[in-house]
Amino acid sequence: MPGTSPSMEPSFDDSSKSGSVTTITGTVESGVESGCLVLEFEGTVYGIYGSYDASVVYAGAEVTLHGVVDSGMMTTCQQGTPFVVSEAEAAG
Structure with missing residues (x-):
């Protein structure tokens, strides 16, 4: 059709x-890549991403994290299933 262009809507x-x-x-652990953090829960290793308080989430800390799994997320840590934190608290 003249005057129309293909849709470039991202999918x-x-x-x-x-x-x-x-x-x-x-317990949060250091990842294999510098600056990366991981946490193993019920047999799955999760890479920790998102905005969280670094005074709560650090290597060696016992934490409870609330967030969403985003297994399609591209990361530089190359370890674990990406878990995007929305809220973090010290466990206990």
Whole structure:
């Protein structure tokens, strides 16, 4: 059709995102890459991302994290299933 251009709407595959808030608890560990943090919960290793208080979430801390799994997220840490933190608190 004259005068029309193809749609360039971006499309995203949301099938890899759980979308629902999940809670994980455990001891934060240093990842294999510098500056990366991971937490193992129920046999799954999660890479920790998002905005969180670094005085609560650090290597060696016992924490409870609330957030969403985003297995399609590209990361530089190359370890664990990406977990985007929305809220973090010291466990206990």
